[in-house]
Every structure is written in C-alpha cells, then in structure tokens.
Amino acid sequence: MRVLVLQASPNAHGSTAVLVDEFCRGAREAGHGVERVDVCRLNVAPCTGCVACGYEGPCVQHDDMDALREKILAADMLVLATPLYYYGMTAQLKTIIDRFCSANSSITRRRLRSALLTVAWNADDWTFEALAAHYHTLVRYLHWQDCGMVLGYGCGTPGMTKASRYPQEAYQLGRSV
Numbered sequence: 001m002r003v004l005v006l007q008a009s010p011n012a013h014g015s016t017a018v019l020v021d022e023f024c025r026g027a028r029e030a031g032h033g034v035e036r037v038d039v040c041r042l043n044v045a046p047c048t049g050c051v052a053c054g055y056e057g058p059c060v061q062h063d064d065m066d067a068l069r070e071k072i073l074a075a076d077m078l079v080l081a082t083p084l085y086y087y088g089m090t091a092q093l094k095t096i097i098d099r100f101c102s103a104n105s106s107i108t109r110r111r112l113r114s115a116l117l118t119v120a121w122n123a124d125d126w127t128f129e130a131l132a133a134h135y136h137t138l139v140r141y142l143h144w145q146d147c148g149m150v151l152g153y154g155c156g157t158p159g160m161t162k163a164s165r166y167p168q169e170a171y172q173l174g175r176s177v
C-alpha cells in the first residue's frame with residue numbers, strides 16, 4: 001500500500017513529527033511504501049471559491065498543490081497529522097483540504113484509507129472533540145476508510161510527547177494498517 005502522510009505542523013521536529021516518525025516506522029515495517037510531506041513547507045494558496053473547476057477539473061491556481069494532488073490521487077492511504085490549533089487542525093492542513101475541491105470526485109472515488117495523528121497541550125477529555133468530529137465528517141463525506149486516530153492528550157512539547165504512550169500508539173497504528 002502507498003501511504004501518504006501529510007505532516008501539518010510548522011515544527012518539522014515537534015510533537016506531531018514524533019507521532020509521524022513512529023507511525024511511518026510501523027507502516028514501513030508492515031511492508032508499506034510511506035511518503036511524508038511537510039505541508040507547511042509547501043507553497044499552497046487558499047481556495048478562492050471561484051469554482052472554475054466545477055468541483056472536478058483543472059484548478060485556476062498553479063502552485064505546490066499540483067504535485068500534491070497527484071500524490072494524493074496515487075495514494076492508497078492518507079494520514080492527516082496536525083497539532084491542535086484552537087481546537088481544530090492547522091490552517092496549513094485546512095488549506096490543503098479546501099484545495100481538494102478541484103479533485104473532489106477523484107479523491108472520493110479513490111476510497112482512500114485514512115488516519116488522524118494529533119497532539120495538544122490540554123488533557124481534558126473534550127480536547128479533541130471538535131477535531132475528531134471534523135475528521136469523521138471528512139471520512140464520511142470523502143468515502144474514506146478510517147483506520148484509526150491517535151489523540152495525543154497532554155503532548156505540549158516534544159519531551160512530553162516522547163514520555164507519553166502516544167508514540168507507541170502511533171507505531172502500533174502504522175503496523176496495523
């Protein structure tokens with residue numbers, strides 16, 4: 001299986017990356033081809049809502065989304081990896097997802113497997129309610145097959161994250177897909 005991991009923290013070596021590294025290690029050990037893309041390093045402009053694409057067709061904007069769209073359409077599994085920012089995903093990841101617009105049907109037809117890796121400073125039981133609801137709604141709408149989530153409560157720094165059980169959970173999820 002071709003696994004594409006969208007690492008959407010601006011910190012390439014932060015807590016999100018700790019989970020991404022472990023997930024990738026597990027998935028590679030399970031025999032999958034894994035590619036990690038640090039989406040915050042990409043030049044991807046927000047969707048302008050012009051709908052010139054008609055929700056399936058060439059986007060009028062040409063930037064790094066051209067290549068990323070091809071990678072997504074060639075993948076079997078998409079992993080969304082994001083720190084919690086104001087109880088949602090990072091703006092960079094949301095920007096990428098909004099740009100799915102011009103390949104909406106193609107992405108849906110792929111029936112991709114998917115997973116969510118996320119970290120947050122807070123450890124309250126409601127910390128990930130909004131993000132998990134958004135992720136599950138994307139799964140439903142885009143006909144993804146959810147393989148699971150790692151919700152890193154109390155993962156405010158890479159040190160806190162490494163000391164938690166979540167890297168192991170991410171590794172196990174990678175092994176299991």
Ligand SMILES: Cc1cc2nc3c(=O)[nH]c(=O)nc-3n(C[C@H](O)[C@H](O)[C@H](O)COP(=O)(O)O)c2cc1C
Pocket residue numbers: 009010011013014015016017083084085086087088119120121122123127155156157158
């Ligand atoms: C702009 C911003 C917004 C954040 N919002 C939240 C939040 O809503 N809830 C929370 O628990 N932590 C929040 N955090 C903390 C991060 O989710 C947390 O520190 C995480 O470990 C950062 O991951 P990273 O090292 O991959 O960047 C926020 C941090 C930043 C910079």
